[in-house]
Each structure stands twice: as structure tokens, then as C-alpha cells.
Amino acid sequence: MSTRNGTTASTLRVEADPADERVAWLTMDDPARLNAMGRRFWPDLRDALARLEADARTRAVVITGAGEKAFSAGGDIASFAELGDATAKRAFQQDCMRTFAAVEESPLPVIAAVNGFAMGGGCELALACDVVLASETATFAMPETAVGLVPGFGVLRAPSVIGRHWTKLMMFAGERVDAATALRIGLAQQVHPADELRDRARALASRMAGAAPLAVATGKNLVNAHVDRGEFDHSTAALTVLHSTADAAEGIAAFLGKRPPTFEGR
Template sequence: MTNLRVEVDGAVALFVIDAPEKLNAMGRTFWPELRDALSTCEADERVRAVVVTGAGEKAFSAGGDIASFAELGDATAKRAFQQDCMRTFAAVEESPLPVIAAVNGYAMGGGCELALACDVVLASDTARFGMPETAVGLVPGFGVLRAPSVIGRHWTKLMMFAGEKVDAETAVRIGLAQKVVPAAELMAEARKLAERMAAAAPLAVATGKNLVNARVERGEFDHSTAALTVLHSTHDAAEGIAAFVGKRPPRFEGR
């Protein structure tokens, strides 16, 4: 693995997004790595709960590695990438294991979306959430589907259209996180919560999670993938990515 570190201690598996030099940006290998790690833990009868966090003290994840987006050649490659991301978010949502996000800093873009896919979100008092993809000519493909039911349509629009960043206390108030803890205590609290979940009857937890998520519409993934594939192919997306890499303001033209 090159973008994810896995540590299993008793009944709890810890997944660490491990690219602190890039604020734990999610590289192209991250998505299948996370699915594979989940699948391995699901097959291990000892593992009863998963905690996901970011390496270092600054970030849970700054989101997708935007520089790598420029490497996506044609529409087929862009569509395959979107499908890969969606399969990973679905794997987290559909896993019979409870998955806790321990957000230890910035959770931007795909990092915020991963938190949305998890079952419970614990935020350190230094956490910041955002979905700023419109700044590079895109939208959060998974977030645009899930955030409205979690934080409401208007907060979703504010975060998506204006790049509004949400601190930990606000995240709890709007439902994006369930609890705020001091940064120094985050992992201990996440571990305690994971152990409480791990002590519950695993079939009851899996069934309960499935029932709570029963009304989630998977067919929306296809619509989101198609829309993101189109956006990835626009002039504005190419300009946004180039501007991000070049560390300059983008010049969007609406085409």
C-alpha cells in the first residue's frame, strides 16, 4: 500500500491515510487500497470496528490529489476514476463493520466526503470541513448526493458554491460530526467508541446499519459519475486544475 496504513489491535482496525507531506491527499491508489483493506477486515472474524484518520496533526485528508487529475486522459479514464471513487464510498457505507471517522484536521473535498460515508464522525477541536471543488471547476460527486440529507440543502450549497469551511463546533451543530474532543484526546476517544461498538453483537450492528441505510439510492451514483465525467472534460476544469498546480487564480469562462 502506498496511500493507506492499516493497524489491527484486537477487535479494532485503524486505517491511516498516510501522505502527511501532501496533507494526506488521496492519490489514485488510495481508492482500491481502502476497499481492499475493508474487505480484508470484513473477512477477519477478530475485527469488529474500524477507525479512519489521517497521519500527522494537520489533516484528515485534503481531498483528492488534484495534480493527478491532469493525468486522466480521455473520457473513459475520467469515468473510470469517478467509478473507482464511488465504489470506495459505497464500500464504506455498505460494510457490515461500523466505520468511525476520527477527523484530526482538514477534511476537504474527498476527505469531507469520506467522513460523510462513515457511520460516525468524531472531530478534534482543530478540525475543518469543506467541499471546495467548484474552485477547480468540479463538484463533490459523492458529497453532492449525501450532504443534503446530513446537513441540509442550504448548508450543502454554501459549502459547495462558496467554498465555506466549517469548524468542528459548527460541524456538530449541523450534523456533519457527532462529537468534538480536544485534539490530544481524539484517538483515545475514537478507540473507546470503536471498542464499545466492537463489543456489540456483530450481526445486530450489521443489520442495524443496513436498515438505517436502506433508503440510500445507489442509482444516483451513475448520474453523479456521468455529470462528473462531463465536468472533468470542460475547459474550466482543465483551467482550475492548471491554476491549482500553478498556484495562481483560475480564469473560468463557463465552458
């Protein structure tokens, strides 16, 4: 985990904005792997948010990805194959859900600055944020069914953001959504040229940082008041079952082997 001053110890980098120290940047910093989310990412992000929430200087957070190609390509599929029994699979799903909830429930406003691919868990992380700014080159997708799984958080939140039918299209067919479409369906609130994204995110975060922090925290809590956290248990249970199916094993093996999967519905 990196500190607020940018000392590096993992692929999640935490820095204060040089132009406005009230704004903190959380950067997924593994561009060679398209900022894929490894097993450490989930607790690291929760810890980073908790530290920022405890720091009176921080009034707004921007989450982004390093490099020009990706916000995040999503979960590290190779690490899925390392999950052993159902207990390990369930613990992993719970870990992911706790992190999405930490973003949703943070008293700080959290902006996703999506540069390039936001796939799988990357798209879900954007859904967990309060506002999504996308570059013109951004692409969103939830293609987990291609490896025999479903987006456990996205399947709960996307319907209220983009509607049930768009959720089904993205989930069942792995439909990729470009920036213009994301703006039209509500997956993104603003779209900017790639070379302006960071400045635009900073400007919006600074505006949010200038608002009364207790009012922002209360407003966020009230907007999210209808959210049913009990759904997490149902999603976790369903994903644990899917993780244990032959189709999931085949999907993961096919992905790692760079071949088309053969699913048998078992």
C-alpha cells in the same frame, strides 16, 4: 497496502489497536502531502475493508489521517490532470464511488476520526462513515467548484446529513466549517481536544465492537435502506462531463500554478 499488523507497502496503513484487537485503524499516512488521496488510494481502501470484513477478529474500524494537520486534504489534484479521455475520467469517478459505497455498505461500523483538514474527498469520506469524531482543530470543506468540479459523492449525501442549504454553501462558496459548526449542523457527532481524539475514537469503537456483530450489520443496512445507489450513475456521468470542460482544465491548471482561475462557463 499494509497488513493488519502494520507492514507498510502504501500510504494507507492498517493496524489492529494495541489495546483492543477487535478495533482496526486505517490511517492515511502521507502527512507531508496532507494525506492527499492518490489514484491508488481508492482501490487500496476497498481492499483493506474487504480484508478486515473477512477477519473474524475485527468488529469496528476507525479511519484517520497521520500527523496533526489533516485527516485528508482530498483528491490529488495533480492526478486529475493526468486523466486522458472521457473513458479514463469516467473510470476514475466510478472507482471513487465504489470506495465510498464500500465504506457505507461495510457490515462493520466505521468511525471517522477527523484530525485537522477534511477537504474535498476527505470530507466526503467522513460523510461515508457511520459516525464522525472531530478534533477541536478540524476543518471541513467541499471546495471542488474552485477547480471546475463538484463533490460527486458529497453532493448526494451531504443534503441528508447537513441539509440542502449548508451543502450549497459549502459547495458553491467553498465555505469552511469548523469543528463547533460541524457538530451543530450534524457533520460531526462528537468534538474532542486534539490530544484526546484517538483515545475517544478507540473508546467508541470498542463500545461498538462489543455489540452483537450481526445486529450492528443489520441495523446499518436498515438505516441505509433508503439510499439510492442509482444516483451514483447520474453523479458519475455529470462529473465526467465536468472533467472534460475548459473550466475544469483551467481550474486544475490554476491550482497547480498557484494562481487564481479564470472561468468562462464552457
